[in-house]
Amino acid sequence: MSGATADWAWWLGLVAGAVPLLALAVWHCTDAFHSAAFAFRRRGTRARLPPGHMGLPFVGETLALIWYFNLARRPDAFIEAKRRRYCYGDGDDDGGIYRTHLFGSPAVLVCSPASNGFVFRSAPPGSFGVGWPVPELVGASSLVNVHGGRHARLRRFVLGAINRPGSLRTIARVAQPRVAAALRSWAAKGTITAATEMKNVTFENICKIFVSMEPSPLTEKIHGWFTGLVAGFRSLPLDMPGTALHHARKCRRKLNSVFREELERRKVKMVTGEGGDDDGDLMSGLMHVEDEQGRRLDDDEVVDNIVSLVIAGYESTASAIMWATYHLAKSPSALAKLREENLAIAKEKNGDGFITLEDVSKMKYTAKVVEETIRLANIAPMAHRVALRDVEYRGYTIPKGWKVIVWIRSLHVDPAHYDNPLSFNPDRWDKSAELGTYQVFGGGERICAGNMLARLQLTIMLHHLSCGYKWELLNPDAGIVYLPHPRPTDGAVMSFSEL
Ligand code: HEM
Numbered sequence: 001m002s003g004a005t006a007d008w009a010w011w012l013g014l015v016a017g018a019v020p021l022l023a024l025a026v027w028h029c030t031d032a033f034h035s036a037a038f039a040f041r042r043r044g045t046r047a048r049l050p051p052g053h054m055g056l057p058f059v060g061e062t063l064a065l066i067w068y069f070n071l072a073r074r075p076d077a078f079i080e081a082k083r084r085r086y087c088y089g090d091g092d093d094d095g096g097i098y099r100t101h102l103f104g105s106p107a108v109l110v111c112s113p114a115s116n117g118f119v120f121r122s123a124p125p126g127s128f129g130v131g132w133p134v135p136e137l138v139g140a141s142s143l144v145n146v147h148g149g150r151h152a153r154l155r156r157f158v159l160g161a162i163n164r165p166g167s168l169r170t171i172a173r174v175a176q177p178r179v180a181a182a183l184r185s186w187a188a189k190g191t192i193t194a195a196t197e198m199k200n201v202t203f204e205n206i207c208k209i210f211v212s213m214e215p216s217p218l219t220e221k222i223h224g225w226f227t228g229l230v231a232g233f234r235s236l237p238l239d240m241p242g243t244a245l246h247h248a249r250k251c252r253r254k255l256n257s258v259f260r261e262e263l264e265r266r267k268v269k270m271v272t273g274e275g276g277d278d279d280g281d282l283m284s285g286l287m288h289v290e291d292e293q294g295r296r297l298d299d300d301e302v303v304d305n306i307v308s309l310v311i312a313g314y315e316s317t318a319s320a321i322m323w324a325t326y327h328l329a330k331s332p333s334a335l336a337k338l339r340e341e342n343l344a345i346a347k348e349k350n351g352d353g354f355i356t357l358e359d360v361s362k363m364k365y366t367a368k369v370v371e372e373t374i375r376l377a378n379i380a381p382m383a384h385r386v387a388l389r390d391v392e393y394r395g396y397t398i399p400k401g402w403k404v405i406v407w408i409r410s411l412h413v414d415p416a417h418y419d420n421p422l423s424f425n426p427d428r429w430d431k432s433a434e435l436g437t438y439q440v441f442g443g444g445e446r447i448c449a450g451n452m453l454a455r456l457q458l459t460i461m462l463h464h465l466s467c468g469y470k471w472e473l474l475n476p477d478a479g480i481v482y483l484p485h486p487r488p489t490d491g492a493v494m495s496f497s498e499l
Pocket residue numbers: 143144145155162308309310312313314316317320374379380383384439440441442443445446447448449450451453454
């Protein structure tokens with residue numbers, strides 16, 4: 001062998017040996033760093049981290065998550081890979097708890113009925129907070145951001161204004177004319193992109209229900225500001241001109257000022273008595289509702305909660321309605337049963353044909369379609385918390401400051417809890433889900449404050465759709481992406497016409 005060839009072979013050997021070793025070292029360094037920091041802080045105790053691995057430096061397992069959710073389009077394989085690796089027996093043997101590194105932070109991921117229930121409900125008070133990265137984006141004094149007694153007080157106000165029979169009855173009346181008009185306009189178009197149309201009609205309805213605003217150039221601007229605001233929640237923490245976070249902050253300021261102006265206008269009206277002081281909407285409800293001591297919300301609380309309720313309730317509901325039309329288009333027998341029940345209800349009605357809350361309580365099959373849609377859509381696949389102190393769970397420690405990701409989705413697609421879980425089968429709701437296996441609206445003290453409102457909006461839409469219209473997916477085999485929310489890649493393009 002010549003000298004030059006020997007040099008070559010030597011370098012080649014070095015590279016072939018060193019590159020994998022280096023890659024292995026890089027792969028382990030984040031995990032080793034956080035594990036060592038934890039072991040040092042808790043030295044002399046038997047505290048141990050949950051099983052798992054933290055992936056690459058800085059990005060952790062975020063790229064793997066994106067790969068599973070949006071490129072491989074097998075979102076459940078992310079958790080399955082962990083279960084295969086760390087679970088030694090049946091589903092709960094490892095406690096349904098893993099360490100990972102996601103969205104820029106060390107995190108613990110929980111994904112079983114028991115471990116989710118622990119985080120949502122049964123952990124000692126003060127264990128977990130909501131930990132929004134930029135609280136002013138959601139509103140510093142909004143329900144989704146405050147804790148303890150303040151949260152309980154605000155929650156009573158908000159539930160009173162949107163989730164109780166009295167308010168739902170009014171909402172049913174206010175929402176239906178717009179739904180009926182939207183469906184007529186879709187039929188006139190003949191072809192629609194369901195994801196877009198459902199968002200538009202849901203947003204218009206929310207503006208009407210929350211602040212009595214009719215569609216106008218201003219509500220279009222508001223819609224754009226909400227879109228910019230929501231994009232900021234998921235953005236990199238970089239606040240400079242041109243970044244999503246910077247734009248989101250601007251949108252938030254504009255929304256605050258629009259709703260603040262509206263609030264001031266109403267206060268003047270209250271003082272002058274001009275036109276009465278109750279507009280019968282959510283803003284009015286929040287302005288007037290009183291706690292046991294007769295106290296009312298202050299102006300910041302009213303504005304912050306209006307904004308955060310729109311954020312929480314608008315895209316989620318629109319997405320649920322889109323998924324209902326999608327699954328029904330693929331399940332003719334379910335659609336036939338739905339139609340039969342709703343036509344029977346419609347027959348009993350005279351006049352405008354709008355349903356009431358009393359009708360809704362009779363619509364048993366429709367209720368099953370609603371639950372099955374929400375289960376399978378997994379619109380909120382995870383909920384986020386932060387550990388406020390070291391929290392012990394089944395022999396593991398969730399370290400203070402780490403994020404806690406409650407992987408709600410995995411419960412709803414687990415064959416141990418639902419037969420053939422990925423199929424759309426409203427009849428499975430002939431019996432209730434097993435305890436702790438249905439957490440579409442979260443759980444515990446932060447369970448969705450608008451869950452009855454979401455169900456009502458979906459029921460109203462299903463009633464008018466099934467009684468008067470037919471629709472067909474134009475790309476029934478379109479792929480599905482799962483981030484930031486699950487949706488067909490084409491947005492569910494469908495032909496749409498009167499029955
Ligand atoms: C299908 C539609 C919906 C789904 C799947 C959904 C899901 C959820 C989930 C999973 C949570 C818990 C989050 C956590 O624990 O961090 C939540 C909380 C919340 N949701 Fe919904 N939601 C929907 C519709 C709505 C609507 C229509 C509203 C109101 C207009 C609403 C208002 C809220 C509020 C205010 C919270 C926070 C409650 C608190 O912190 O006390 N949601 N939602």
